[in-house]
Amino acid sequence: MNAPELYALRERFNSDRTLLCFNGPISRSLIEEIGKALKNYLEQEQAQPRAATDVFAVYIEMTQNIRHYAVTRGFSELDSAATVVIARDDLGRYVVSAGNSVEPEDGQALLKAVESLSGLDxxxxxxxxxxxxxxxxxxxxxxxxxxxxxxxARKSSAPLSATLSHTIGQRAFFSLSVVI
Structure with a gap:
């Protein structure tokens, strides 16, 4: 990536109100370090205690699930990569999004589970x-x-949003977004 592309990426992050973004293989220690950075950021931003706790808990749950899934499936380092983005929406709410490669049938099952939860109060x-x-x-x-x-789903202030994108090859990419 060259400098002008990096600047464009920075501008996109600022435009989308991205607070934290990570893309790559995710380990237990990396989950912890990003979690510390997230906590520090939320403290500096003086987030409401309940919102900060929920953002952190959702981040931890999502990233640990991704790591656990990749390990149990025996994915390579490339296939075990995660993409995690924490941003603010137009209403000032936090949006925690995470995605990873999955077996297509596992992704379909996750979509079904998210869909069933999204209809519940x-x-x-x-x-x-x-x-x-x-x-x-x-x-x-x-x-x-x-x-x-x-x-x-209980911590979310809006219905969960999930997508399953079919990629080149035998895997799909599952994405989940949670509004807090």
Missing amino acids: KNALKALYKEQLRKPRDQEAATGAGLGLIDI
């Missing part, structure tokens, strides 16, 4: 969360108890 999400919490956890399952996406 806060009370229904709370009830679903409690119901999921009471279910016995399948010890053979490759994932957690299934609470993460529900918790993200």
Whole structure:
């Protein structure tokens, strides 16, 4: 990337009110370091405590899910890359977006899950969360108890937004945006 392209990227970030952006392979220590930077930024911006906590929690949940997925699928470093953007929208709300390469069938399942959660109000999400919490956890399952996406939806002030872009090759790119 040359200097004029970098300047154009900077202008785009400023125009889109991008606070933090990351693109590349994501490790546990990198998640932690970006999380520290995010916390510092939110403190400097004097974000409302509840909003700051929710932004941080959603960032952590999304990035840990991406890392866990890539590890369990045995993805290469290139395929385990994540794209994470935290920005402000026109109303001043925080928007946490993250995306990663997925197997197309996994991406379709995620889209379906997001779609089903997006139609629920806060009370229904709370009830679903409690119901999921009471279910016995399948010890053979490759994932957690299934609470993460529900918790993200509970923290969101707007319906979750997800896309699945088919890429060249056998994988797809799943993106999730959460408004806080």
